[in-house]
Amino acid sequence: MNYKFSPKFLWGAATASYQIEGAWNEDDKGESIWDRFSHTHGKIEDGLTGDIACDHYHCYPEDIVLMRQLGLKAYRFSVSWPRVIPLGRGRINPKGLGFYDRLVDALLAANIEPFLTLYHWDLPQALQDAGGWETRDISYTFADYSALMVKHLGDRVKHWTTFNEPSVVAFDGNLSGAHAPGNKDPKIAYQVAHHLLLAHGLAVKAIRAVEPQIEVGIVLNLWGADPASESPEDIAAANTAWERSETLFLDPIFRGHYPVSAYELVGVNMPKVNDGDMALIAQKLDFVGINFYSRNLVTADGNVDPVPGSKYTEMGWEVCAPALRSILVKINNNYCLPPIYITENGSAFKDEVSADGKIHDPRRLDYLKNHFIQTRLAMQDGVDVRGYFVWSLLDNFEWGHGYTKRFGIIRVDYETQKRTIKDSGEWYTEVIRTNQIRD
Numbered sequence: 001m002n003y004k005f006s007p008k009f010l011w012g013a014a015t016a017s018y019q020i021e022g023a024w025n026e027d028d029k030g031e032s033i034w035d036r037f038s039h040t041h042g043k044i045e046d047g048l049t050g051d052i053a054c055d056h057y058h059c060y061p062e063d064i065v066l067m068r069q070l071g072l073k074a075y076r077f078s079v080s081w082p083r084v085i086p087l088g089r090g091r092i093n094p095k096g097l098g099f100y101d102r103l104v105d106a107l108l109a110a111n112i113e114p115f116l117t118l119y120h121w122d123l124p125q126a127l128q129d130a131g132g133w134e135t136r137d138i139s140y141t142f143a144d145y146s147a148l149m150v151k152h153l154g155d156r157v158k159h160w161t162t163f164n165e166p167s168v169v170a171f172d173g174n175l176s177g178a179h180a181p182g183n184k185d186p187k188i189a190y191q192v193a194h195h196l197l198l199a200h201g202l203a204v205k206a207i208r209a210v211e212p213q214i215e216v217g218i219v220l221n222l223w224g225a226d227p228a229s230e231s232p233e234d235i236a237a238a239n240t241a242w243e244r245s246e247t248l249f250l251d252p253i254f255r256g257h258y259p260v261s262a263y264e265l266v267g268v269n270m271p272k273v274n275d276g277d278m279a280l281i282a283q284k285l286d287f288v289g290i291n292f293y294s295r296n297l298v299t300a301d302g303n304v305d306p307v308p309g310s311k312y313t314e315m316g317w318e319v320c321a322p323a324l325r326s327i328l329v330k331i332n333n334n335y336c337l338p339p340i341y342i343t344e345n346g347s348a349f350k351d352e353v354s355a356d357g358k359i360h361d362p363r364r365l366d367y368l369k370n371h372f373i374q375t376r377l378a379m380q381d382g383v384d385v386r387g388y389f390v391w392s393l394l395d396n397f398e399w400g401h402g403y404t405k406r407f408g409i410i411r412v413d414y415e416t417q418k419r420t421i422k423d424s425g426e427w428y429t430e431v432i433r434t435n436q437i438r439d
């Protein structure tokens with residue numbers, strides 16, 4: 001079979017500031033909550049930090065050469081808030097802004113469309129010390145930071161994302177405590193979720209007030225929840241799983257209210273919502289980004305894990321490409337959505353460098369191929385998908401897992417910072433060149 005994409009389809013790759021930049025305290029950058037968290041003993045699986053990471057802060061010109069070599073049409077990256085405003089509010093750091101200036105200019109010179117994310121988790125530590133996302137006023141501070149960035153880069157960057165995966169910020173950061181800042185309190189987690197949504201709405205307004213014509217969206221992570229059987233109990237359990245996590249963000253943004261089920265599921269931990277908040281949150285968006293990795297197979301008695309016959313990635317996530325198609329169709333049917341970009345999709349596998357110096361990663365290649373195909377099929381079902389960002393351009397610091405998980409289509413040797421395009425990357429180049437997938 002041949003799966004064809006339009007020549008306008010935007011093929012890209014994604015990264016995030018803390019995961020690749022390094023230079024954690026250079027050029028007057030402020031401390032972030034991920035600096036503090038990774039410097040705290042016992043928080044990161046391999047005991048390592050993002051202090052150097054992929055040293056992208058210094059190696060970005062070389063990385064852009066590699067992006068060109070891959071043939072990327074777009075690149076999704078995030079701005080480190082404490083790099084540009086070291087304490088989160090107040091003093092602006094011209095050297096930090098200068099870095100993003102150079103990065104954006106170099107991308108444009110290479111004919112690569114920049115997609116900028118304002119928040120991919122590295123909150124200035126000074127704001128955390130003042131209460132972080134638990135406090136309402138931080139939402140307004142975020143809008144100020146967003147306006148500053150748009151004033152600075154809005155003439156050149158046309159696609160802006162407020163948040164990456166607000167649910168992970170709220171729940172991994174404040175309920176499980178696996179992420180910075182490491183809270184374990186449901187009351188805080190749901191209040192944080194609300195303030196992130198509010199900050200999103202305020203930021204969209206602030207961005208448009210500066211540059212009305214640029215495109216603004218948000219990136220949500222969606223994790224499939226499929227019933228393990230046709231039994232009403234399993235179907236009900238799968239619906240509850242979906243509502244517990246996914247609709248909590250989709251509904252406020254695209255319907256202007258929390259899902260009715262949330263009041264029952266979340267109970268006393270429902271956040272404090274002020275009059276007018278929901279209207280602010282439900283700003284009309286130009287696009288929505290979807291990050292997809294896997295699904296759960298749900299029964300009334302819990303998840304089927306492992307799923308018999310399924311393959312798993314190094315993250316312990318089931319490989320299930322058809323779940324991407326069904327999620328896309330589901331949200332397309334249930335909400336009135338703007339155009340969609342797949343803003344992250346990819347897989348971690350143990351890679352080995354072969355004798356010829358190449359990295360043969362057939363499992364990553366297959367993973368991508370099958371997810372591209374399922375996306376194409378969803379488009380055939382009527383879903384308006386405009387582009388695709390592979391996670392990730394480079395092997396990088398995978399949050400609480402440190403450097404133990406490699407997601408890149410480019411290998412990074414952390415000792416030498418040498419980059420090598422993996423087989424999956426070479427295959428991707430061919431997909432981009434021909435706008436088609438042969439299966």
Ligand code: FCB
Pocket residue numbers: 016019164165168221291344391398399407
């Ligand atoms: C997503 C994150 C991204 C990366 C992938 C594997 O949740 O947005 O930074 O860690 O997972």
